[in-house]
Amino acid sequence: MTRLSLQNVSKSLGNALVLKKINLEVHPGELMVIIGPSGCGKSTLLNVIAGLEDTDEGHIFFNEQPVEHLAPKARDVAMVFQNYALYPHKTVFGNLAFGLKMRGFTKPEIQERVAAVARQLNIHQLLLRKPRHLSGGECQRVAMGRALVRRPNIYLLDEPLSNLDALLRSQIRTEIKKLHAVLKTTMIFVTHDQIEAMTLADRIAVMNQGRIVQVGTPDEIYERPKTDFVAAFMGNPAMNLFTGQKDAQGRLHLHGNTLQVNASPGGKDQTIRVGFRPEKVRLGIDTGLRFKGRVTVLEPTGADVFAIIDCGGEDVRCRVPRGCLTVGQQVGVSVQTKDLHIFNAQSGHRVDGVKRP
Amino acid sequence: MTMIKKRYSRLRGAIFYCGLVLITGILSLPALVAISTSFKPYSEIFTTNPTILPQHFTLASYQKLLAIPEFPVYLLNSLIVAAFSAAIAIAVGVLAAYALVFFRFPGRRVIRQALLTTYMFPAITLVFPVFFGASRLNLLDTYTILILTNLSFALPIAIWLLLGFFEKIPVELERAARVDGCNRLQTVFHVILPVMLPSIMAIGVFTFILGWGEYLFALTLTLTDAHRTASPGMHALMGNYRIDYGLLTAAGTVIVFPLVLLFALFQKHIVEGMTSASHHRL
Amino acid sequence: MVCETKRSWGAILAPYGFLAPAVIIVFGVLIYPLVYAVYFSLTDKTMLVSAYHFVGLGNYIELMGDSKFWQAFRHSIVFALVTGGLNLFLGFGMALVLNRRFRFRGVFHTVLLLPWVIPPIVTGLIFRWLYNDFYGYLNCLLLGVHLIEKPILFLVDAHYLWPSVIIANVWVEYPFVMLMFMAGLQSIDPDLYRAAKADGAGSMQLFFHVTLPGLQRVFFVNVLLQIIFMFKTFNLVWILTQGGPGGRIELLSTLAFHYAFEGTQTGYGSAVASIIFYVLLILSCIYVVITTRKIKER
Numbered sequence: 042m043t044r045l046s047l048q049n050v051s052k053s054l055g056n057a058l059v060l061k062k063i064n065l066e067v068h069p070g071e072l073m074v075i076i077g078p079s080g081c082g083k084s085t086l087l088n089v090i091a092g093l094e095d096t097d098e099g100h101i102f103f104n105e106q107p108v109e110h111l112a113p114k115a116r117d118v119a120m121v122f123q124n125y126a127l128y129p130h131k132t133v134f135g136n137l138a139f140g141l142k143m144r145g146f147t148k149p150e151i152q153e154r155v156a157a158v159a160r161q162l163n164i165h166q167l168l169l170r171k172p173r174h175l176s177g178g179e180c181q182r183v184a185m186g187r188a189l190v191r192r193p194n195i196y197l198l199d200e201p202l203s204n205l206d207a208l209l210r211s212q213i214r215t216e217i218k219k220l221h222a223v224l225k226t227t228m229i230f231v232t233h234d235q236i237e238a239m240t241l242a243d244r245i246a247v248m249n250q251g252r253i254v255q256v257g258t259p260d261e262i263y264e265r266p267k268t269d270f271v272a273a274f275m276g277n278p279a280m281n282l283f284t285g286q287k288d289a290q291g292r293l294h295l296h297g298n299t300l301q302v303n304a305s306p307g308g309k310d311q312t313i314r315v316g317f318r319p320e321k322v323r324l325g326i327d328t329g330l331r332f333k334g335r336v337t338v339l340e341p342t343g344a345d346v347f348a349i350i351d352c353g354g355e356d357v358r359c360r361v362p363r364g365c366l367t368v369g370q371q372v373g374v375s376v377q378t379k380d381l382h383i384f385n386a387q388s389g390h391r392v393d394g395v396k397r398p
Numbered sequence: 399m400t401m402i403k404k405r406y407s408r409l410r411g412a413i414f415y416c417g418l419v420l421i422t423g424i425l426s427l428p429a430l431v432a433i434s435t436s437f438k439p440y441s442e443i444f445t446t447n448p449t450i451l452p453q454h455f456t457l458a459s460y461q462k463l464l465a466i467p468e469f470p471v472y473l474l475n476s477l478i479v480a481a482f483s484a485a486i487a488i489a490v491g492v493l494a495a496y497a498l499v500f501f502r503f504p505g506r507r508v509i510r511q512a513l514l515t516t517y518m519f520p521a522i523t524l525v526f527p528v529f530f531g532a533s534r535l536n537l538l539d540t541y542t543i544l545i546l547t548n549l550s551f552a553l554p555i556a557i558w559l560l561l562g563f564f565e566k567i568p569v570e571l572e573r574a575a576r577v578d579g580c581n582r583l584q585t586v587f588h589v590i591l592p593v594m595l596p597s598i599m600a601i602g603v604f605t606f607i608l609g610w611g612e613y614l615f616a617l618t619l620t621l622t623d624a625h626r627t628a629s630p631g632m633h634a635l636m637g638n639y640r641i642d643y644g645l646l647t648a649a650g651t652v653i654v655f656p657l658v659l660l661f662a663l664f665q666k667h668i669v670e671g672m673t674s675a676s677h678h679r680l
Numbered sequence: 681m682v683c684e685t686k687r688s689w690g691a692i693l694a695p696y697g698f699l700a701p702a703v704i705i706v707f708g709v710l711i712y713p714l715v716y717a718v719y720f721s722l723t724d725k726t727m728l729v730s731a732y733h734f735v736g737l738g739n740y741i742e743l744m745g746d747s748k749f750w751q752a753f754r755h756s757i758v759f760a761l762v763t764g765g766l767n768l769f770l771g772f773g774m775a776l777v778l779n780r781r782f783r784f785r786g787v788f789h790t791v792l793l794l795p796w797v798i799p800p801i802v803t804g805l806i807f808r809w810l811y812n813d814f815y816g817y818l819n820c821l822l823l824g825v826h827l828i829e830k831p832i833l834f835l836v837d838a839h840y841l842w843p844s845v846i847i848a849n850v851w852v853e854y855p856f857v858m859l860m861f862m863a864g865l866q867s868i869d870p871d872l873y874r875a876a877k878a879d880g881a882g883s884m885q886l887f888f889h890v891t892l893p894g895l896q897r898v899f900f901v902n903v904l905l906q907i908i909f910m911f912k913t914f915n916l917v918w919i920l921t922q923g924g925p926g927g928r929i930e931l932l933s934t935l936a937f938h939y940a941f942e943g944t945q946t947g948y949g950s951a952v953a954s955i956i957f958y959v960l961l962i963l964s965c966i967y968v969v970i971t972t973r974k975i976k977e978r
């Protein structure tokens with residue numbers, strides 16, 4: 042079990058500063074999910090941890106030992122790449138065995154480990170095939186297998202499920218979770234799929250534009266997003282976010298509503314962003330933030346219906362039980378004050394402490 | 399309506415095909431004439447109304463060629479020089495191309511451009527200093543100097559083509575190897591080489607073809623039959639057997655035959671290499 | 681700590697280590713001789729006497745008044761433009777033809793590419809035989825159909841010398857151009873053609889609005905490469921004519937060879953050879969600058 046810590050890690054590629062002073066602590070045996078939009082530097086971060094890219098600045102520690110100067114081999118991490126990167130000239134067995142062979146394991150040891158992992162991942166019948174004769178899902182398992190045969194310090198998984206269909210994805214997700222429970226090895230899992238992040242993670246690190254914006258348990262991230270970016274990025278359908286005003290008395294003015302909230306005491310007049318999750322929207326005019334409008338879109342998503350209500354030029358997204366709305370209908374909706382998230386419009390940071398009734 | 403259209407397009411196809419055959423025929427005529435001359439008896443070669451194909455097929459010219467003891471030596475010399483220069487160009491070129499594609503380091507662009515620009519250097523400018531350098535170092539009329547001078551074009555071309563191939567390797571593949579515990583050199587041997595083997599062999603074949611028939615350096619740097627390669631050897635034959643075109647075309651055919659064979663075998667990969675090389679930037 | 685620093689030094693130097701053999705060879709067989717050639721061009725070195733003196737720009741100044749040099753310079757330019765132009769024309773045409781789909785395409789492809797692998801000395805032999813005054817096919821054919829009365833001396837006669845040499849050169853050089861253009865044609869996204877066809881474009885419009893714009897870069901690269909290659913060409917011209925009677929097709933390269941090896945004036949010949957290098961250097965710089973700029977634009 043390895044503790045990983047990154048301190049002020051920066052990295053530029055070409056002219057772009059891709060990682061900007063990253064600080065991250067991953068506890069021993071933890072499954073940390075890194076999530077962020079495409080191009081935010083997730084793969085680069087993994088490469089830096091693995092030693093495939095040098096850092097420009099900052100330090101990386103495995104169990105308090107600095108590793109910046111160590112080659113990938115010496116860091117002893119295993120990695121699953123976004124596009125599998127199986128060795129096309131080797132059989133599945135050869136792919137799985139290669140890492141062990143390069144580390145000087147004996148033939149019988151290699152045989153034994155490969156066989157065990159192959160059974161575990163249900164690829165033992167494929168061992169003699171070349172990667173080009175494998176399906177996408179099989180390739181994916183082999184790529185996982187190549188990491189699992191090793192007992193590395195850390196597993197680094199770079200969007201390993203992104204090329205799979207939905208069913209296979211959820212199956213393998215469950216398998217990874219089970220594997221992690223058994224192995225208890227520190228694991229970093231990169232994704233831009235929030236369901237994956239929510240279901241797998243012990244903790245989630247949200248990245249944006251080369252920075253880590255928030256680290257926390259899935260619940261923390263979902264319930265108390267630190268910035269409006271995290272709020273908007275996590276959750277599907279996305280959170281409603283509106284621009285409003287807060288006056289010196291801590292009152293919120295939004296869309297004709299005036300609410301008492303106790304955000305950032307002692308403030309003066311201030312533009313803020315107000316967010317609330319679609320599933321917190323309640324039908325009917327009630328207490329709290331109130332909207333009136335016309336239903337413009339209805340999308341059934343199984344048990345629920347996702348609706349967009351046009352409230353005088355601003356769309357309110359909400360999630361309601363099936364069958365209680367029709368398109369074109371005039372409705373009133375409301376959100377309780379406790380369900381509001383309030384952010385500073387300039388910095389995007391959470392302005393804390395919405396008054397609980 | 400469609401009938402007419404169909405017939406029209408078929409007609410066009412036929413005309414296209416006839417034109418193509420005609421052009422190809424004209425373009426391969428020079429070579430064809432030479433090959434056929436090598437199989438003709440004396441009387442058919444030196445006639446004022448020659449035929450394209452030999453009337454009486456004979457190997458007389460080849461028998462005469464066999465009787466010239468230097469000729470096989472020329473071929474052997476060409477083989478030695480071309481094989482060694484191709485092998486060195488590949489070995490050195492693979493390392494260089496690997497570094498240029500998979501390492502990130504200061505000066506990469508400059509070195510890459512400099513290496514790629516060298517293949518435009520004129521051989522004629524190099525030949526005088528090389529001649530004097532070789533004579534100073536007692537390297538005139540040796541395999542060594544011929545192999546070295548062949549590298550002056552084989553290496554830049556090999557690097558040029560290798561870059562085109564290596565840039566098609568997904569970076570993740572190379573990275574997977576390093577995570578699996580390879581150092582850089584092991585990565586080259588365990589992953590890059592095996593994955594790119596057919597392409598690398600094609601590049602080897604291509605540089606071999608160029609080395610086999612290299613003319614200017616071989617002409618100026620060899621003095622005796624012992625080290626003459628096919629080109630200066632042929633040059634000597636053309637002096638000694640001035641007008642014996644049966645013998646000369648037979649010699650030419652023998653010199654070209656292995657190249658045609660190699661090219662036909664590796665054509666797909668050579669063409670593919672040129673294709674990717676022609677796209678990549680300097 | 682010491683150990684760490686060491687390892688990072690290794691990592692820093694590794695790429696240079698991989699490049700070292702190539703750089704050393706390129707330096708030894710290209711850069712160093714080239715610098716020496718330029719140095720020779722500043723001396724009065726001859727083939728026979730080992731002592732020589734630095735004469736500064738003397739050779740170059742002398743060249744400025746050398747009518748043979750100016751003639752060769754003109755010849756080289758004309759040769760490069762005409763041969764390069766024909767290579768481009770034939771290469772592009774054949775690439776268009778071969779880019780279509782038809783039966784036995786692979787066979788035609790191979791056959792048409794073959795001249796490319798024929799060594800220059802053999803090409804020289806082939807064309808010497810073809811152009812032979814008494815028994816060559818060309819003369820026999822022309823005589824046979826009574827187009828001419830007496831045989832043409834293709835490699836001597838002032839009217840036929842240039843075309844004969846250029847045809848031989850084009851025959852071996854155009855396949856390379858063809859190959860490059862085929863590569864260019866194949867890299868054009870077929871969806872562009874589909875989209876244009878869906879918009880109702882005819883085959884002419886397809887050619888002018890999809891094919892030609894798609895080949896812009898390849899065209900440019902090929903034009904410059906052809907000028908570069910043809911400007912420095914030596915082998916075939918030398919083998920066929922050695923510069924021709926009275927220097928009728930004397931190029932800079934053959935002139936340099938004449939001066940340096942046959943006339944033993946190494947210094948003076950080196951000056952001519954160096955001038956070829958200077959011209960190519962300028963062309964190469966243009967090539968590098970423009971190709972890299974093209975990349976940045978994308």
Ligand SMILES: Nc1ncnc2c1ncn2[C@@H]1O[C@H](COP(=O)(O)OP(=O)(O)OP(=O)(O)O)[C@@H](O)[C@H]1O
Nearest residue numbers: 054055056057059078079080081082083084085086
């Ligand atoms: N060699 C390079 N030179 C310059 N910029 C690069 C280079 N490689 C990557 N980048 C840039 O670095 C940024 C981060 O890339 P990275 O691959 O880490 O993103 P990512 O978060 O993994 O994205 P994705 O989810 O699409 O995989 C991107 O904006 C990319 O354009």
Ligand SMILES: [Mg+2]
Nearest residue numbers: 083084085123
């Ligand atoms: Mg990525």
